Amino acid sequence: MKALLVGEYREGKLLEPTYELVGFAQKLGCEFELFLVGTEAALPQVNAKLYLADVATVGEYNPALHKQLILDAVDKANADTVVFLHSSSGWDLAPRVALALGAAQLSEVVEIKGDGYLLPACNAKLRRTVKAATGKSVITLQAGAFMPAEQSGAPQVEKLTTSTPAQSEFLGYEQAEAGQVDLGKAEIIVSAGRGVGKPENVAMIQALAEALGGEYGASRPVVDAGWAPHDRQVGTTGQVVSPKLYVACGISGAIQHLAGMKKSEFILAINTDKDAPIGEVADVLVVADIKQFAPALTAKLAG
Amino acid sequence: MNILVCIKQVPDMESRFKVAASGTWFEESDLAWRINEYDEFAVEQAVKLKEQLGDADLTVLSIGPARVKEALKKALAMGCERAVNIVDPAAAEKDSFQIASSIAAFAKDKSFDVIFTGMQSQDRGSGQVGVLVAELLGIPVLTTAVEFEYTDGSITVRRELEGGLRAAVKASTPALVTCQLGLNTPRYPTLPNIMKAKKKELLEIPIGELLKDEARLTTLALAYPEKKGSALVLEGEIGELVDKVIGILKEKTSVL
Numbered sequence: 050m051k052a053l054l055v056g057e058y059r060e061g062k063l064l065e066p067t068y069e070l071v072g073f074a075q076k077l078g079c080e081f082e083l084f085l086v087g088t089e090a091a092l093p094q095v096n097a098k099l100y101l102a103d104v105a106t107v108g109e110y111n112p113a114l115h116k117q118l119i120l121d122a123v124d125k126a127n128a129d130t131v132v133f134l135h136s137s138s139g140w141d142l143a144p145r146v147a148l149a150l151g152a153a154q155l156s157e158v159v160e161i162k163g164d165g166y167l168l169p170a171c172n173a174k175l176r177r178t179v180k181a182a183t184g185k186s187v188i189t190l191q192a193g194a195f196m197p198a199e200q201s202g203a204p205q206v207e208k209l210t211t212s213t214p215a216q217s218e219f220l221g222y223e224q225a226e227a228g229q230v231d232l233g234k235a236e237i238i239v240s241a242g243r244g245v246g247k248p249e250n251v252a253m254i255q256a257l258a259e260a261l262g263g264e265y266g267a268s269r270p271v272v273d274a275g276w277a278p279h280d281r282q283v284g285t286t287g288q289v290v291s292p293k294l295y296v297a298c299g300i301s302g303a304i305q306h307l308a309g310m311k312k313s314e315f316i317l318a319i320n321t322d323k324d325a326p327i328g329e330v331a332d333v334l335v336v337a338d339i340k341q342f343a344p345a346l347t348a349k350l351a352g
Numbered sequence: 353m354n355i356l357v358c359i360k361q362v363p364d365m366e367s368r369f370k371v372a373a374s375g376t377w378f379e380e381s382d383l384a385w386r387i388n389e390y391d392e393f394a395v396e397q398a399v400k401l402k403e404q405l406g407d408a409d410l411t412v413l414s415i416g417p418a419r420v421k422e423a424l425k426k427a428l429a430m431g432c433e434r435a436v437n438i439v440d441p442a443a444a445e446k447d448s449f450q451i452a453s454s455i456a457a458f459a460k461d462k463s464f465d466v467i468f469t470g471m472q473s474q475d476r477g478s479g480q481v482g483v484l485v486a487e488l489l490g491i492p493v494l495t496t497a498v499e500f501e502y503t504d505g506s507i508t509v510r511r512e513l514e515g516g517l518r519a520a521v522k523a524s525t526p527a528l529v530t531c532q533l534g535l536n537t538p539r540y541p542t543l544p545n546i547m548k549a550k551k552k553e554l555l556e557i558p559i560g561e562l563l564k565d566e567a568r569l570t571t572l573a574l575a576y577p578e579k580k581g582s583a584l585v586l587e588g589e590i591g592e593l594v595d596k597v598i599g600i601l602k603e604k605t606s607v608l
Binding site for chain 1 (some may be wrong): 358363365366368369371376378381387410447448449471472474475476477478479480483484487488491492493494495496508510511512513514515516518519521522523533534563565568569570571572573574575576577579582583584585586590591594595597598600601604605606607608
């Protein structure tokens with residue numbers, strides 16, 4: 050087995066999760082080479098061959114070009130497996146590459162299982178073991194599922210170019226909303242999930258956060274519903290946090306949320322569902338209705 | 353303009369899932385079914401585009417057994433003109449590639465200008481079908497849209513990236529857009545629209561007429577995640593729970 054690892058780069062920087070790809074290949078014990086659309090100024094520190102396409106000519110989001118370059122690299126590397134991160138870039142590119150290679154795609158791999166892989170199903174309530182029925186396969190890795198490799202060494206760079214026409218035009222990056230709060234610095238975060246029931250109840254979570262001397266956060270559904278501003282969102286598309294105490298209120302534990310908070314030192318979860326996936330990362334799971342528990346805890350802390 | 357929106361019917365994710373006797377998928381009886389959440393945003397965006405243009409034709413498509421007609425009827429009541437059920441009682445056993453190639457086979461001679469799908473399903477979450485359909489049809493695809501704009505044959509979307517960042521991307525039609533949560537606010541069908549939807553066309557096509565490809569992925573097993581057993585589970589009366597939690601926070605953390 051030989052893997053081609055597709056690294057990620059954005060606005061002048063190599064993205065750290067690139068090392069998770071290397072960690073995965075090392076865990077699998079397979080030969081690997083890397084591919085990156087980036088610059089010589091931000092190369093991954095890995096002792097391996099790296100196929101490098103120049104971001105200035107290829108563009109940061111130009112999937113038709115990226116696809117062709119990756120296919121060229123697969124050919125040169127003689128790789129049978131292409132590995133992406135399950136990210137906004139990975140899930141956009143992986144199916145294109147899989148189709149072109151006649152390969153199966155295994156999305157959001159969380160673990161290696163025998164000669165197959167484990168994937169989450171139904172909001173992480175279940176796990177599927179799957180195996181490619183094709184000679185080649187394309188894999189995307191769940192954020193944070195594999196330990197990043199140590200950053201050491203320097204790659205042997207081979208440059209790639211393409212003259213494939215673009216199908217879409219990248220107009221630029223935008224910050225979604227200017228953040229007022231930096232949850233990344235908070236030592237205590239109390240987050241509201243869909244289980245709080247209605248927008249008025251977010252105030253109850255805010256009150257508990259204040260009683261504990263921390264900030265309040267929210268899960269994606271709460272932010273999407275407009276119950277809390279985007280700068281309060283914890284998760285892969287919001288902020289990644291690592292406070293001393295994280296209190297998850299009525300949060301079932303979607304993968305994207307867990308990826309944003311599982312590095313917290315101590316996790317207290319309150320949920321009516323004893324089997325909610327949040328229980329997998331929590332230190333303490335209180336089986337209760339947050340609408341009763343939060344005010345009672347707030348009152349006791351104040352008293 | 354000719355618009356297609358593809359939807360999937362999935363179980364309510366709050367359900368208690370049981371592994372089926374096959375050992376490779378969940379038991380489908382006793383579950384409440386609904387439109388995949390991401391696909392509701394796709395339907396809403398398709399209806400909005402139709403309303404913006406005035407002169408547009410909007411088809412909604414779903415692959416699955418007879419029960420998916422309920423999802424199709426809801427999409428009709430939200431504003432789609434006609435529905436297509438690619439009838440497949442064994443849809444759950446098909447992989448993303450087979451689902452996508454069936455949709456592409458249906459769409460290939462129909463000149464759709466814009467195709468909408470959800471960015472992923474809630475049950476499988478592979479995020480492949482929309483991209484594969486576009487690639488099979490040879491049209492551009494813009495994924496993970498949280499904002500959509502159409503002007504004179506050109507689509508601009510804001511893609512959601514990690515950490516609160518967005519990317520603005522543009523493509524010409526025909527094109528496919530995969531929809532992320534938060535793109536819009538899906539409407540509730542009104543009673544008069546639910547009544548009107550009953551009279552709309554609902555076409556059935558057997559899967560065998562469209563699907564010619566073998567699966568590329570084999571599911572070996574479906575199971576509950578292994579319990580890591582890390583969490584201390586506390587149950588009981590609220591007052592007692594509060595006292596226990598305060599005790600634990602004092603003992604195990606430095607925050608109290």
